[in-house]
Amino acid sequence: MPAVSFQGVAKTYPSAKGALRALDGVSFDIEPGEFFGLLGPNGAGKTTLISILAGLAQASEGRVKVMGHDVAIDFAAARHALGIVPQELVFDPFFTVREALRIQSGYFGIRHNDDWIDELLAGLGLTDKAGANMRQLSGGMKRRVLVAQALVHKPPVIVLDEPTAGVDVELRQTLWQFIAGLNRKGHTVLLTTHYLEEAEALCGRIAMLKSGRIVALDRTANLLAATKGSMLRFKTDDALPPDLAGQARVTGRIAQIATRDANGVEATLARLRESGVRIEDLEIGRADLEDVFLSIMQNAGKAEVAR
Numbered sequence: 001m002p003a004v005s006f007q008g009v010a011k012t013y014p015s016a017k018g019a020l021r022a023l024d025g026v027s028f029d030i031e032p033g034e035f036f037g038l039l040g041p042n043g044a045g046k047t048t049l050i051s052i053l054a055g056l057a058q059a060s061e062g063r064v065k066v067m068g069h070d071v072a073i074d075f076a077a078a079r080h081a082l083g084i085v086p087q088e089l090v091f092d093p094f095f096t097v098r099e100a101l102r103i104q105s106g107y108f109g110i111r112h113n114d115d116w117i118d119e120l121l122a123g124l125g126l127t128d129k130a131g132a133n134m135r136q137l138s139g140g141m142k143r144r145v146l147v148a149q150a151l152v153h154k155p156p157v158i159v160l161d162e163p164t165a166g167v168d169v170e171l172r173q174t175l176w177q178f179i180a181g182l183n184r185k186g187h188t189v190l191l192t193t194h195y196l197e198e199a200e201a202l203c204g205r206i207a208m209l210k211s212g213r214i215v216a217l218d219r220t221a222n223l224l225a226a227t228k229g230s231m232l233r234f235k236t237d238d239a240l241p242p243d244l245a246g247q248a249r250v251t252g253r254i255a256q257i258a259t260r261d262a263n264g265v266e267a268t269l270a271r272l273r274e275s276g277v278r279i280e281d282l283e284i285g286r287a288d289l290e291d292v293f294l295s296i297m298q299n300a301g302k303a304e305v306a307r
């Protein structure tokens, strides 16, 4: 039995310009114990899919099951099997951190939960904030509390919707250590993130969503292996010639150009020299998940235009 199963899930929102198809027939399973990544650009439908999983939104078509429980038919059992860290920061400003966690435990019918609450607070670096009021916390700390809240009932399936947005480097590491520890103990994890290096490091399998459709789904290693070739990274203050600019990824002074093989590296360097582009700090590396993601999204875009 899969831990999570999406079968033909569609979601249509009414909108001024006619219906918006936020999800358009999404089907895949997540097996127990997997660390699964759901990636996609803004508006792809990730949060919509998670809201349906959480029972916060209704699918227009299709079925969703958690540990065998249909979320539409057997909501309570499905919800019990899930711990959800929402993308939006929602909290009650009147409670302390510990109170918020006790209330959440009560919601799942768990009375004496302080040992586990203490473990959660320690694991998420919140011990010294246990007595603080929710409204006195910084944004990153509130997000840690949301993670703790999602885990009070030790759910077999943990869903994290961009848990590291706005979170500092140190906490990201603490958080991933903690979540990876739970995953090793057998908890299934579903993660959405825009930090692709996190997804690459953590997720065994990855699905990519675009405009409500799955455009790629494979083991992370296979996705990475599919884009062979090397990536040239360097710094420059000069403008790239148009032919190279079209295929380069530029972030400030840093440019990255994908090449197919060693000949491609040589040809690109020759072209740079010939056009008078001065480069510094040249590195030649393998393509990473960000390169794979961009190439899949571009190709999916072309397919859509062709349709």
Ligand SMILES: Nc1ncnc2c1ncn2[C@@H]1O[C@H](COP(=O)(O)OP(=O)(O)OP(=O)(O)O)[C@@H](O)[C@H]1O
Binding pocket: 013, 014, 020, 022, 040, 041, 042, 043, 044, 045, 046, 047, 048, 049, 087
């Ligand atoms: N309650 C709603 N009513 C109408 N449209 C909605 C609603 N929620 C989401 N949408 C639309 O559905 C589409 C998918 O949104 P969704 O929030 O699922 O994207 P996402 O993949 O989570 O994006 P992001 O990376 O920005 O979080 C978008 O076009 C969005 O505008």
Ligand SMILES: [Mg+2]
Binding pocket: 046, 047, 048, 087, 161
């Ligand atoms: Mg979202």
